[in-house]
Amino acid sequence: MAPSSHIAVLAFPFGSHPIPMLNLVKRIAASAPENVNFSFFCTPESNKSYFSGAKGDEEFANIKAYSVWDGVPKDHLFSGNSQLERIGLFLNATPGNFEMAMKEAEQETGVKICCLLTDAFLGFAGDLAEKIGVPWVPFWTSGSCSLAAHLYTDEIRKLASTTERTIGMIPGMEGLSIGDMPREILLTNEQSPIALLLYNVALNLPRATAVVVNSFEELDPAISLDLKPRFKNYLNISPFHSIAAQHNDECLEWLRKQDDASVVYIGFGSVSIPSPNEMVALAEALETCKFPFLWSLRDHARKSLPAGFIDGTSGFGKLVSWAPQMEVLASGKVGVFVSHGGWNSVLESISFGVPMICRPFFGDHGLNGAMVEVKWRIGLRVEDGIFTKNETVNAIKLILSGEKGKEIKENAQLLKGLATDAVKPNGSSARNFQELLKVITKSS
Missing domain, CATH: 3.40.50.2000 (Glycogen Phosphorylase B;)
Known part of the structure; x- marks a missing residue:
């Protein structure tokens, strides 16, 4: 025709x-x-x-x-x-x-x-x-x-x-x-x-x-x-969102072996990378918490990680140069998403009921993070917009194992339901x- x-x-x-x-x-x-x-x-x-x-x-x-x-x-x-x-x-x-x-x-x-x-x-x-x-x-x-x-x-x-x-x-x-x-x-x-x-x-x-x-x-x-x-x-x-058939990706295989809502998933999009000092603070926080984590981090950014971090966390963490983010968030295994707060990531997190920790970089990131914490109450912002070890440890523990984290998870599930109903x-x-x-x- x-x-x-x-x-x-x-x-x-x-x-x-x-x-x-x-x-x-x-x-x-x-x-x-x-x-x-x-x-x-x-x-x-x-x-x-x-x-x-x-x-x-x-x-x-x-x-x-x-x-x-x-x-x-x-x-x-x-x-x-x-x-x-x-x-x-x-x-x-x-x-x-x-x-x-x-x-x-x-x-x-x-x-x-x-x-x-x-x-x-x-x-x-x-x-x-x-x-x-x-x-x-x-x-x-x-x-x-x-x-x-x-x-x-x-x-x-x-x-x-x-x-x-x-x-x-x-x-x-x-x-x-x-x-x-x-x-x-x-x-x-x-x-x-x-x-x-x-x-x-x-x-x-x-x-x-x-x-x-x-x-x-x-x-x-x-x-x-x-x-x-x-x-x-x-x-x-x-x-x-349209999720492709889950291919035999290494990080998805690793995810399937984790408990539900237990994993810290870290991904900052294709443009944003925290400063070297923040990378160290975030890595040390993950090592201290010992929650299972999946970190999508491009190879060139790994030079900022502390010496011995990858080997020292290999028993409970996984670094990949790219992750199929929607499949990861849809897996049911992620308990918190550490993100730059870009809108695509926020909307995907809401759609799959995953709480967030937002570290904004530019554009609408800061506003999205404020809505996540203040209005929707489905996550937290990094204090003063900069990763520090102690604050990051506290934020992760609060969401995954704290009393306030239960309320955040409930709110995230409520929004997931609204998103599901909307479509x-x-x-x-x-x-x-x-x-x-x-x-x-x-x-x-």
Whole structure:
């Protein structure tokens, strides 16, 4: 059947952003009519990671990747923070790089693009959708709490200029502090290109045909109630994790031999690594506690571990260079997840009822950690945001064997139940996903 609908998917190629975007597109593509095709636009490096031709990709024959220029001039030499520089160069190349690739996709398919499904960070997309006369559907890949924080940027900045430190103006986030807010909110737009980007995103999102959020309404009901009237369609559609068949992975084999809810799982994502001093403190805490642990740690970061740590903990701990995180959290063996507090990790932890210890690094990590400890009460934050041996020992013991840990585990299980209910056939996220399908498919 010849395609009659052509959806352009515009990804933000940094951090973990492309992963939930591609997962969402695969889910839509599996549910949409056969004549709906998707062109996925991202940088060559990202596309190479996610469209490798691996087994299983053939079931998504209606998704094709197209490369957009990353904005880096030939022979460019990076200095200082190369990640921030890469983001700046990429943003400077937009929207022209996307428009060029979109024309290529239209010429190749012979079908005009009829809808823009984009990462919400791509603030130009609203103007681009208006220019070509199609609906704009931005996807906020983080939680509703961080979306609310950015929508309240002006109010938070005004509060920050006073002596008051407690956030009180955002429903569902009462009791959090100014220091819990993402750093970009507290910067002036002239100080950071990311701050300016996010400020403009917050201004532009109400123009969208629908705003899609990587969360579920029951997690933050007061926030959902506050945000719904701000948008034409406010659609929380998660969690929608898909767990592959458990392959014979060494860490999964090791996990199967452990008692239920007994393991400390440590994983800081693909970008964040604690300082050498913190690595030592965390390692010494694990060695002292003697709870079984699984640590996903890339080989180059192991040089910061104390001498003899790996051999000394081999009887109860396991280090791997990569772990299939969803399978690990879904195993029932993990009693606490020590994490950077990135949204994907938080949402996965909630979905599988696993308590958390959060050590934030950047972006929404601090806010997510505050929600984990203060609002949802499903875990703890590392004191002062830095691992120390004694505090880490206390935090692990509190969750795995302390009285307060029982309450934290109960709360985690309650949220797991709400997440499970949200994606059932008549659950809130399932209904919102059907509404999203209508918005996208009727655009043709």
